[in-house]
Amino acid sequence: MPQRKPPPRAPLRRAGGWILNIAIIAAVFYAVQLYKSRPLVDGQAPALEAALTTGAGFDLAAWRGEPVLVHFWAEWCPVCKLEEGGIASLSRDFRVVTIALQSGDTAEVGAYLAGRGLDFPTINDPDGRIAERWGVRGVPASFVLDSEGEIRFASVGYSPGIGLRAQLWLTRALW
Numbered sequence: 001m002p003q004r005k006p007p008p009r010a011p012l013r014r015a016g017g018w019i020l021n022i023a024i025i026a027a028v029f030y031a032v033q034l035y036k037s038r039p040l041v042d043g044q045a046p047a048l049e050a051a052l053t054t055g056a057g058f059d060l061a062a063w064r065g066e067p068v069l070v071h072f073w074a075e076w077c078p079v080c081k082l083e084e085g086g087i088a089s090l091s092r093d094f095r096v097v098t099i100a101l102q103s104g105d106t107a108e109v110g111a112y113l114a115g116r117g118l119d120f121p122t123i124n125d126p127d128g129r130i131a132e133r134w135g136v137r138g139v140p141a142s143f144v145l146d147s148e149g150e151i152r153f154a155s156v157g158y159s160p161g162i163g164l165r166a167q168l169w170l171t172r173a174l175w
Contacts, residue, residue, distance in 0.1 A: 040135040040154040050123045053110040067171040068095045072141040075103035080140045086161025091120035094168045098122045146175035
């Protein structure tokens with residue numbers, strides 16, 4: 001007896017299956033991000049006054065009036081290396097300050113940045129004290145602050161440059 005082929009699935013039904021799968025993946029990703037972001041501080045950003053790797057002084061409070069990205073990274077973190085280009089691009093269009101967590105002394109961090117052609121403002125946090133005040137337990141970690149220093153978005157793990165750019169743009173537009 002010849003086997004009958006099942007009728008072809010309607011394109012609309014197939015698209016519905018894809019949309020459902022994408023929605024489930026997005027929901028799982030978002031849930032994981034929320035879970036990883038639990039220890040991060042929220043509300044008003046902690047004070048951040050320190051020397052940059054260039055030797056210049058830095059005070060986050062002086063950057064009020066525009067959205068700011070505060071980005072924690074480490075020289076030994078492979079995911080952080082994937083984000084470097086996006087962070088560098090953002091630093092040309094928005095206010096960005098990065099904190100190098102437990103990545104050696106200031107000279108080593110400066111040499112790392114120079115060797116990779118990175119010129120965004122960077123604070124060295126060799127002992128993790130700054131990270132502790134911000135609730136950062138893993139890198140990369142990113143905080144988007146509004147013009148008054150309020151944390152509007154925070155995440156741990158890989159954040160695509162376009163996502164951070166959208167968060168900065170939304171912060172500028174809404175707050």
